[in-house]
Amino acid sequence: MSQSNVVALETADEKQLRVDLAAALRLAARNDWHEGVANHFSAAVSADGKKFLVNRRWKHFSMAKASELLLVDADDPETMNRPDAPDPSAWSIHSAIHRNLPHARVALHLHPPYATTLATLKDPTIYPIDQVTARFYKRIAYDLNFGGIATEQAEGERIATTIGNHRQVMMGNHGVTTVAPTVAEAFDAMYHLERAARQLVLAYQTGRELAIMSDEIAEATAAEWEVYKDAEFAHFDEMKHILDREGADYAD
Template identity: 75%
Template sequence: MTISPNIVPIDRSEERQLRIDLAAALRLAAYYDWHEGVANHFSAAVSPDGRTFLVNPRWRHFSRARASELLLVDADDPDTMKRPDAPDPSAWSIHSAIHRRIPHARVALHLHPPYATTLATLKDPSIKPIDQVTARFFNRLAMDMSFGGIATEEAEGERIAATVGNHSAVMMANHGVTTVAPTVAEAFDAMYHLERAARTMVLAYSTGQELNVMSDELAESVALEWEAYKDAEYSHFEEMKRVLDRENPGYAE
């Protein structure tokens, strides 16, 4: 593997745990059928400034992700895409911009899961607060309505990063979704519930009946209640890693 001389030295034990968690998240995306072929990409910052980060190898199936095979790259290195093991062009475009621009986005998961992507194809892809899971995203979901094609250009990645802003999830019209968080566990839990919320929306729309949307006051109170259950996000991820240990071990190698 070619390593940029600009990459900031980091604590190796912390990098090791990040590698394990990110590889687990990749395999879990395949477990839930959120991935798309050998596309889509996850990243995790390892340096204090976030600009040195891990990203999954180009065109490797998520179900085969291994901690040792994740790429270590520098968001400020213009020669990254000249490396013999260069990441996917859209992964570089999106994730380098996110890690340069968004301090709270230590982890970024970008996917095209079936229900969220279906919702993203609608003229109005917003998630309405119609149950407690959809209410989690009330006023907490960024909307990127300016799809410009497969994000292989720097400008597209910069625009996506600017849209995320202070949010932890973004609905990408005609594209998919991205979640960002300080940890892999939080980003994974957000993606899990975002796809569940999208599934509820798609199924509710399929009935043809009028949605029973909560009042803004109720939706906001439910969204705040989710924050009181923050520890459950970490437990959720740890439990799913135990499922992987039983059903698809090897991600920590």
């Protein structure tokens, strides 16, 4: 493949990443997962993952556009000194993730209502009480060392270390983050993580004892989600079709 073709391919890949990330931002607002003009999504564009796209500082998710996403470098210490610098907590969390976790090509950080409610509990464990909660059985990290709004490098580094090889993390007293190779997978994980949290919170509200699955059944159920892996991509594609049908300009 010629050098010109390689460049064209990289440009096409970044363009699609921009479109997908902007769509995910719009969909998060649609689902009421966002919090004011806070929270942030990112997607790596370089082979080493260190150059990544991130939403603009304090731009409402519902107005996100592909062309307006910032392109930053996790190894560039001057990033936060620029007039178009991202949100400080976005830089702290996402630069650490993309600098340290090569498998985390995409990272979605949110404070959705039910997952954040769980994060406020002394025990925020997602217990396997149905098929959706079982998806996360032994497949989610828990960071219970909240140190304040994540604007310091050490906070981001700790979060990244806690995530490790996992694809989602419950952030005590804070919120949740999902990471994945693609926007579609990270979005689907966030969708089901919030659904799982909702199911557990509603179950807690009954005041009745939880019917927690056995380890064997929970593991088998979690493993079965991999059989439906293609559904994660179909889910995101269908949601983008809904945005397109409504005339959303996220791809601009």
